[in-house]
Amino acid sequence: xxxxxxxxxxxATDARDRVRFEEDALxxxxxxxxxxxxxxxxxxxxxxxxxxxxxxxxxxxxxFEPGTNLRAWLLRILTNLNIDRGRRLQRxxxxxxxxxxxxxxVDRLEESGGPIREEERVDERLSQDNIVQALSAVPxxxxxxxxxxxxxxxxxxxxxxxxxxxxxxxxSRLHRGRRILKQQLAEEAMSG
Amino acid sequence: MIADCDKCxxxxxxxxxxELSDAEKAEAEVHLSGCDYCRRRYRFEENLRRxxxxxxxEPMPPELKQRLADLRIAL
Numbered sequence: 001x002x003x004x005x006x007x008x009x010x011x012a013t014d015a016r017d018r019v020r021f022e023e024d025a026l027x028x029x030x031x032x033x034x035x036x037x038x039x040x041x042x043x044x045x046x047x048x049x050x051x052x053x054x055x056x057x058x059x060x061x062x063x064f065e066p067g068t069n070l071r072a073w074l075l076r077i078l079t080n081l082n083i084d085r086g087r088r089l090q091r092x093x094x095x096x097x098x099x100x101x102x103x104x105x106v107d108r109l110e111e112s113g114g115p116i117r118e119e120e121r122v123d124e125r126l127s128q129d130n131i132v133q134a135l136s137a138v139p140x141x142x143x144x145x146x147x148x149x150x151x152x153x154x155x156x157x158x159x160x161x162x163x164x165x166x167x168x169x170x171x172s173r174l175h176r177g178r179r180i181l182k183q184q185l186a187e188e189a190m191s192g
Numbered sequence: 193m194i195a196d197c198d199k200c201x202x203x204x205x206x207x208x209x210x211e212l213s214d215a216e217k218a219e220a221e222v223h224l225s226g227c228d229y230c231r232r233r234y235r236f237e238e239n240l241r242r243x244x245x246x247x248x249x250e251p252m253p254p255e256l257k258q259r260l261a262d263l264r265i266a267l
Contacts, residue, residue, distance in 0.1 A: 022264045026260060026261055029256075029257055029260055030252050034250070038248055051256075051260065054260045055263050058264050101201050102204045106233050116232050116233075118235050122239045122240050122243040123243060128247040131243065131247035132247065135248060150244060178205060
């Protein structure tokens, strides 16, 4: 049987842990948003998703295991919600016929604008807008992985846990997703 | 030894991800040291990755941060 004092201490500890969790989660909001913004098509969708994800995270804070990666935990909630909301139904088909190789983009840029110099800056050939448009045109399954690893700076292992897919699938989607991105960039650059 | 630029192209992503074995990495570097065509493409890819990260950066609206903080109080 616990003493009344012990119970009060337990409640106080619980409240303190909860506040700490909330503070830690909020401190990561900018980083979570940076990824969330490119998992969905618009700023409005990203904001809705962030609010849903944080509401759920605050409700289920006890299921977070202290010492593990909180940013990955938050993004797992967010990507699950994104799937639940059926946004993936709007995606473009996953399979694209024979996407180009890794040199495709440079080859196209050289054809249109002359040889790339070794020290040349990328923004001399591609605008920020080109990048944003091209990324949004990458099919979801591939884009999710590219966004998590190349923009969110997650490890393959973290990305696998967030998306609940095998690590080998992360690697193959990343490889292919980057190629599709470059193919889209070439199209953007050529059309603009 | 890497026979040609096609093989070097295949190694581009794992090279930049530091996933090649020491032997594969050395093979890639031998080819790169003698091939201006591939070297420029590797450099471009490296810069592109950095540029993509910067180009899509969109700061979180400050009012969203406040709304998230409010969720904490409301629950």
